[in-house]
């Protein structure tokens with residue numbers, strides 16, 4: 101905690117958890133998709149579902165998908181903006197077992213047809229946590245550049261990814277591994293101290309067992325390489 | 326985390342360093358975060374600027390999504406102008422009340438505000454700082470320094486007690502905002518650090534036990550108007566401290582009491598929308614279906 105956690109953030113009201121946090125979750129989903137979103141299905145859980153309307157949670161999530169920051173004054177107008185930019189969306193409610201009360205599942209498809217599914221929770225004070233990517237459990241905060249790697253569960257994947265990062269001079273902050281039940285698919289989540297250069301991402305992709313690499317870059321930390 | 330675990334320690338360290346309190350708070354945070362003083366100052370100035378802009382963004386005709394909020398800031402502003410010094414509270418206090426309502430309504434109506442320390446309590450600091458700015462012709466520099474003072478006390482409140490309604494009730498939000506604003510006001514009046522600590526303690530004490538019971542779980546009722554009592558609490562605590570009045574219970578012990586009170590509050594009175602005003606017949610009309618804790 102620092103002074104600016106107490107004073108600030110600057111945000112569009114009314115709630116740091118239901119509005120600012122929701123916008124950040126939308127933004128993480130957009131970044132994971134890595135392109136302009138065209139279609140989004142959002143399912144709200146718990147307090148997001150029951151009090152989201154009064155808190156502008158829906159507008160905030162869409163604003164985030166459009167790339168707006170939590171303090172962007174256009175946030176309340178995001179539905180109109182979505183129409184202008186050709187993003188269609190639907191909202192529904194759901195119940196996610198053992199999830200944080202302020203949670204949402206987002207399935208978003210980009211202009212190339214690429215689709216990402218993500219579960220995000222808003223923890224309060226605008227801080228968020230991603231708890232699921234493409235059906236696999238994982239945990240990251242969205243505060244650090246993060247790689248989400250889907251691979252076939254076989255030896256060598258972790259060392260390959262870690263090696264590529266080391267060669268690219270990127271320090272690993274945290275690393276998680278999860279093996280799903282679905283046909284030996286595993287997911288690796290690597291939070292890094294700095295943005296991962298595109299050539300490093302390419303290098304990681306080069307291993308056959310690695311099926312997909314999604315690169316999340318927090319606002320204002322775009323790669324300098 | 327800030328270097329200071331207690332108000333006492335913060336004041337002692339500041340005296341040893343021979344620095345103004347605001348500067349010691351700034352330096353300590355820069356060390357912790359590994360940022361430059363210029364970057365820190367720029368950020369804090371940005372927050373002041375955003376508070377001013379937020380106040381200017383107020384429109385009387387704006388309404389919140391629920392329809393519960395809007396118009397009262399405008400009503401109070403007009404009444405204050407019409408009645409001037411003759412009103413019950415006088416012109417200055419009318420301005421403070423109006424400012425708190427306007428900011429609380431801005432937040433509820435999805436305007437861009439500065440959470441201080443939370444969005445629900447965003448009206449307290451600007452409600453006292455901006456009228457002082459006009460009344461005393463304060464420089465932006467002095468106001469930014471006052472924001473450092475407020476955040477320094479806020480950090481210790483967050484460490485020793487809490488600043489989230491879901492954790493400690495509304496004493497943690499409106500109470501903390503008042504307890505941050507009070508020392509900032511003492512500072513702007515040229516008071517000593519010891520008086521700032523006393524103002525902080527008195528502001529906390531006078532709102533100790535305030536529950537968080539928002540109608541419909543929304544940051545509107547009673548939040549908007551509670552910003553008014555937070556601002557009034559800060560002004561009266563600062564005024565007492567400037568007169569040399571002290572809290573009989575030492576400031577750090579007051580913060581400990583705040584933490585205990587927060588822990589003792591039932592969950593129904595901690596932002597769940599399941600107690601207090603939220604469950605009155607009026608409040609029930611806005612009660613969301615199947616609502617869990619927020």
Ligand code: SF4
Nearest residue numbers: 445490495498537548
């Ligand atoms: S009542 Fe609860 S939500 Fe409203 S300002 Fe107080 S702590 Fe925040």
